């Protein structure tokens with residue numbers, strides 16, 4: 001996608017972190033923005049931080065895990081600006097701890113936001129993007145979509161799925177002769193509020209409070225807090241996304257130093273070697 005000026009971007013998870021940085025970056029390129037998030041106060045604040053001009057920026061309350069809510073987001077975008085050219089399916093949440101001790105509701109929540117959120121975005125927006133002269137979709141996955149991240153298994157499951165979904169979508173669009181671009185964003189650690197994802201946890205999500213689970217979960221959380229707290233500036237990530245969209249690049253690897261971990265994983269895969277707990281490339285000396 002070459003022309004940003006006056007075009008319309010819809011960004012989910014827009015009230016914080018990477019989503020907010022994407023909004024700032026695409027706004028600076030002259031785009032109109034539909035900022036979508038589940039957290040109302042943070043969304044209102046983010047919208048007014050960017051612009052008070054409703055001809056440039058609107059905020060829409062949306063739960064990406066809910067198909068109707070994402071359909072309504074698409075309707076609101078068309079009502080506001082008459083078209084959509086760029087969609088960033090970015091909203092995400094995480095839980096920590098051993099996979100077998102995550103409650104059914106925790107699994108549902110993480111899969112709902114991180115995977116169904118992207119699926120809903122594709123179902124609601126691709127038909128609209130197909131009507132434009134140029135358009136692009138960015139799906140936020142993670143390094144955890146390319147390398148397993150133990151103690152965050154529901155998260156790993158969803159991010160692997162988003163990588164496969166994005167790759168398959170790109171090929172489908174090529175098969176039908178569409179020029180819609182697709183990118184998959186695979187960041188390493190980025191300094192955001194992701195560790196506090198439970199602030200948006202729906203009421204139905206039950207967490208297990210047994211002592212043992214608590215200890216594991218606390219360790220996973222502390223480690224993630226350290227890594228994210230020392231992570232990359234989200235504005236740097238957003239700059240890389242703008243560059244990938246304008247150059248039609250699919251893979252967005254934000255942390256070059258982590259690529260060795262990806263190669264090692266896939267080398268073990270093709271050579272039929274068992275997975276290894278080799279986290280150094282991902283967590284440095286933090287484990």
Ligand code: NAD
Pocket residue numbers: 012013014015016017018019036037038039042062063064065090091092093113140141142143186187188189190191192193194195196197200228231
């Ligand atoms: P963040 O918590 O700062 O931002 C996430 C945003 O998503 C928040 O504004 C939150 O309100 C919103 N959100 C949560 N549930 C939602 C829902 N159901 N519907 C709509 N919005 C919802 O975290 P972030 O790190 O900026 O996360 C953005 C994306 O980046 C996520 O997909 C995350 O998995 C991914 N990611 C983050 C990192 C990192 O280190 N921070 C690394 C790799 C990938």
